[in-house]
Amino acid sequence: MxxxxxxxxxxxxxxxxxxxxxxxxxxxxxxxxxxxxxxxxxxxxxxxxxxxxxxxxxxxxxxxxxxxxxxxxxxxxxxxxxxxxxxxxxxxxxxxxxxxxxxxxxxxxxxxxxxxxxxxxxxxxxxxxxxxxxxxxxxxxxGDPINDQHDPPETGESDPPLPEPLYSVLPETAVPVADLRGLEERDRVVHVIPLLSLETGFGAVCERFAIQFEDTGYVIENFQPGWQIVEEVDGVDKTEEELLAALADAAREWHAEIAEISGAVTGQHFDDETVEAMHVELEAELERKGYDHL
Incomplete structure (x- = not known):
């Protein structure tokens, strides 16, 4: 079998x-x-x-x-x-x-x-x-199926537009963690979760984060330069906590995919322990917000 x-x-x-x-x-x-x-x-x-x-x-x-x-x-x-x-x-x-x-x-x-x-x-x-x-x-x-197979596929990725307020406030480079946390004060933003932060001489900056709106969640990555949506989670018919749980799972899955891509490029095998280590900031943020059970 x-x-x-x-x-x-x-x-x-x-x-x-x-x-x-x-x-x-x-x-x-x-x-x-x-x-x-x-x-x-x-x-x-x-x-x-x-x-x-x-x-x-x-x-x-x-x-x-x-x-x-x-x-x-x-x-x-x-x-x-x-x-x-x-x-x-x-x-x-x-x-x-x-x-x-x-x-x-x-x-x-x-x-x-x-x-x-x-x-x-x-x-x-x-x-x-x-x-x-x-x-x-x-x-x-x-993702949706291909609409018209007789329309030749694009040779490069088409970046989906960032949701507001991100489109107008995110720089092309890494964003200060403090600025990300400040987004939670906006009406439509429910949660912001830094996923990959780096310490610099100017303070902590973030190159990967998750953001939850009332009805949608996104995992967003900085591909230097430029931010891209890598995972989108539909929150229709979900409670705030259910959407946050689904968004956290999407972030974990993206981390696993990063390990796969890195392994294919370097020829190394990244085990589950390596992937778990990538979840450290996510788990810490969930605990800080009182959702460590997710």
Missing amino acids: TAYRFRIKFDPDPTSLWRDIVVGADRTITELQSSINPAVGLDQGHLWFVGEDEGYWDSAVKYQCPQEYEESLSGDPLLRTERIENAGDVTIGEMTRQLGLEQYDRICYLYDYGDEWRFYAILKEVLSDEPSDKEPAIVKEK
Whole structure:
């Protein structure tokens, strides 16, 4: 009994559109792909392949859709620069073994060789208590599906506008913690929680924080220069405490994602203890506000 949990992320804007899919080890790559496209708003009318890491066209191994694989067999094998496999025959378990995938390793998925819709998938978890024949299922998601797949994807991230009063008061660089705390005096702001503060000669400054309004919460990161929303939490039908709890969970999840990204860049593995250490300011702020149970 083995299944895998992959986080499928839209390469041009990975923090705004992603889907978590759990799939059994005995299911094929084609079955996984068939669950991805409708989940992100794409059809099934074009060629595609899955590759290793984020190599895309440069992948040394390509798991091609069955249609392309059959056509590839008629070509000259001496001209190939990569190994090709039939995604309709290779199971998820076989792929993980062939690529040596471990937790937080990545694969890439390219759909439509004209418009080139690019996604990458992070192996979030190996589930030993799930059946190996489990059909692909969406278990968590963020972001709306693609509206028009015939409108080519943007090559760079489009930064969502910051909510007021942040848009007009935040500098492009790190903001003093005292100024952040002062935002709580504004009518619409319920909570401000510094998440990453640094001591400078001019006092403590913050490069990551969470802010809660009456009906929405945000986790915001300074990408030097410029602030971006990395997590948004809908507070509709939530009490103030329920929204704060959801916002705290979003901050913890962002910390885990930072560890994944850093691990992929540096080649290091950051364990749960490392991620927990990133929560220190969050937990301290919750305790200071009387919400240490969240």
